[in-house]
Amino acid sequence: MTGSEIRRSMPLFPIGIVMQLTELTARQIRYYEEHQLITPARTDTNRRLYSLNDIDKLLEIKDLIDQGVNMAGIKQLFTVKEQQALDENELQKQDEKVRRDLSDDDLRKLLRKEFMQAGRFTRSSMRQGDMSRFFH
Amino acid sequence: MTGSEIRRSMPLFPIGIVMQLTELTARQIRYYEEHQLITPARTDTNRRLYSLNDIDKLLEIKDLIDQGVNMAGIKQLFTVKEQQALDENELQKQDEKVRRDLSDDDLRKLLRKEFMQAGRFTRSSMRQGDMSRFFH
DNA sequence: AACCAAATGTTATATTTTATAACATAAAAA
DNA sequence: TTTTTATGTTATAAAATATAACATTTGGTT
Missing domain, CATH: 1.10.287 (Helix Hairpins)
Incomplete structure (x- = not known):
């Protein structure tokens, strides 16, 4: 695995930041996880942590949903x-x-x-x- | 200003993530801010948000402190x-x-x-x- | 040695953020 | 029309953060 791939998969962002970056609600983000479209990491205290890859995926999801894909x-x-x-x-x-x-x-x-x-x-x-x- | 400079100065990380990434305590990070070595952004609810540049600076600070610089x-x-x-x-x-x-x-x-x-x-x-x- | 200041630790309290779950609802599909 | 899907809303508990005060450590001064 390359260095940039490691960086892109590093769990860094709490859900609040991801909400801002993607303009999705927490409800939506967790719903997509429920449907296994993303699988964010968890802290040892159960907080979700998202990677850059996760964020990219969420933006893709948003796009596809806008286009009517379920x-x-x-x-x-x-x-x-x-x-x-x-x-x-x-x-x-x-x-x-x-x-x-x-x-x-x-x-x-x-x-x-x-x-x-x-x-x-x-x-x-x-x-x-x-x-x-x-x-x- | 270039695109990468904008990205590097974008306020993204809450203090907890910065603690992990830098291996500094919250106390230390806030103390360095008190001394104007960094000036993280704030959310509208007063939470600090750090940029990649901030994190780089903190790592530099850590290094310099290890070398005895005040x-x-x-x-x-x-x-x-x-x-x-x-x-x-x-x-x-x-x-x-x-x-x-x-x-x-x-x-x-x-x-x-x-x-x-x-x-x-x-x-x-x-x-x-x-x-x-x-x-x- | 005694003292002082710098850097950091520790603790307490208030606010904010996040997680989970349940119920509600609008729009699309069957 | 009835179901299903996607999302909103609300309540509750736990975790994260902010601020401030006091404590401790450590290196340098007197």
């Missing part, structure tokens, strides 16, 4: 994006490896990965219908 | 460094101007500024003796 939709979007990020990371690592040492076997693996990547968003990982509102 | 010394160091930063900014702006349009007059001004800069730390702005412990 909790389930947002959750799906997050898992898809998470998967994408992992795939892209994997692709990049593969690319680097290829640049160092390109074997037939690696090439096959790489192509398979990129194929999977290209096929994203056509099926899988989202149950059909849920996201149909995006494609009309 | 409040007055730290204050002097801060004003000197502040002045330095302003001078450097000024120098840079002059440099840029020169690159665009170098007149004899500007050249004279620039040289005078750089001369001043070189002579820093020999006298002035610190009363002799206060900082002598640094130069033995």
Whole structure:
């Protein structure tokens, strides 16, 4: 994990600050947590502490809600994006490896990965219908 | 003012977080404020809010105190460094101007500024003796 | 040694913030 | 129309913060 990723995931902000930064109410922020869209850390005295990543997510949530997406939709979007990020990371690592040492076997693996990547968003990982509102 | 400077001066952190990040007690942090080494913002309900800059300063203070510097010394160091930063900014702006349009007059001004800069730390702005412990 | 001031600790009290939970409500979905 | 979803509102308890006063420690002075 890189340094900036560590900093971005460091639990720093109490809910009051997060309210200001996101212009969400405490009720909303806790509700989104209840629906597992974020999982802030806790102090040893049970106070929630949010990271920069959490705040980014909350801003994304706010945006999506404005666009009419519900909790389930947002959750799906997050898992898809998470998967994408992992795939892209994997692709990049593969690319680097290829640049160092390109074997037939690696090439096959790489192509398979990129194929999977290209096929994203056509099926899988989202149950059909849920996201149909995006494609009309 | 640049974007990063704005972010670094944004009041974000309540004192509890600052205590963790700096490993200073609330008493110490407030004491340094009492001596005008930092001036955190206040919420409309009188809670202190510290910026990243404040936190950096507190870490510097901690370091200097470990080295035996007292409040007055730290204050002097801060004003000197502040002045330095302003001078450097000024120098840079002059440099840029020169690159665009170098007149004899500007050249004279620039040289005078750089001369001043070189002579820093020999006298002035610190009363002799206060900082002598640094130069033995 | 006795003293003094600087830096920090400790304690008490009042206010503010946060957590949890329950009930209320408006808008969207079924 | 009835349900569900997202959010508001209210009450209560616990934690965090502000202020101020007094206590303690420590290094330097006399």
